[in-house]
Amino acid sequence: MAKRVRGHIKWFSPEEHFGSIRPDDGSPDILVFLNNFRGTVDPYALRRGNAVEYRVERTPGGQRAVDVVLLRTEAMIQRVRGHIKWFSYEKRYGFIQRDDGLADVFVHLDDLRDAADSHRLAQGDVVEFRVEQTPRGPRATDVVVLRSAVTDERVTGRIKWFNHSKRYGFIQRDDGLPDVFVHISDLRDPADAYWVAEGDLVEFRVVQSPKGPKTVDVVLLPRD
Template identity: 30%
Template sequence: MVEDSKDQGSQPQSGQHAPEGEDHRHIAGAVKWFDPVKGFGFVVADEGGPDILLHINVLRNFGQSSIADGTSIELMVHETGRGVQAVQIVAIHPGESTQPAPLPDIAGLDQETLRAAPLEPARVKWFDKAKGFGFANVFGKPEDVFVHVEVLRQSGLSDLQPGEALALRVIQGKRGQMAGEVQAWETVLQSDISQND
């Protein structure tokens, strides 16, 4: 069985696809915790059972470098000699925040107004999780767009890396342009593909 402690001494094996012929099954669950520095975390299946190892390579194959604790997720998994391991992310479903946003710029913002803003392609300029914010640049526009960590969490992300591709819904905040919603670029691409089918 895989240990579910954050203080695990050894690094888990790479999250690459299992060899051909091994049984894979689809599960839904929630992220228990994920540490991008350690390169792994665990998911708790809705159906119960042992914790499921989620390796950073599997997350990167989906186009993200982080995921927020508590985020709903669908995975393809397989059994290994050390426990259950995710081999592919099928979907990530960021939760709707039940608490009002702590940022004054989005606290009173109507969700329909936010949804009316277009999703724009952007790249992360820099992001400091410890400070709780960073900036991104929308392609073709010179202005920096402020990105707050709480907006990330509402979108199911917990951290961003410089150069990472995103899709943003940009709103005008009190101090300039800011992200009202953040999505991983691959999530937007997958949504566009499924709508065209």
């Protein structure tokens, strides 16, 4: 019977369904595909550092791991809940305040399970995630938005004024409701930060922040 080897996931793409394993014995990294795992495995559960056990199969294209078993531990499979404490679209990252009272966790836009959520992540969103320990500290991965603090309705309006040095301004809404605060980091396209000006037509969503309503996912529309 072929010898079984232990190692850990070096990287894995849940969208492409493949990645690589770094063997514990110091031998070269080995290719692994999702269909090489034993049983049904959630591709989003395959994170860097997950311990695995497998057999090595030689193919015309090189070696690959087969009959792979994910050596799950409670720490690996546990999902945590919290809410977005703050998030910057300009920087593409923010922090999550955990419900269990432990330290806030870094979150990057690329860590969202559903790419569609990348245009609506906002302060106050309730999220569920896994925690990955990195050299820089804990990081949220496989983040799922459970309840959005942002309204689904998109609103239009015009930039009433905007101060580039202070990086914020206000939008006059077309629906007649009070003006709403906008920060430069709320622009969907960071390049628009150089062009936004008084009178620009914009479309956006509104989120309730501790200081009142503010915009998120702001898109500049073609000028008149």
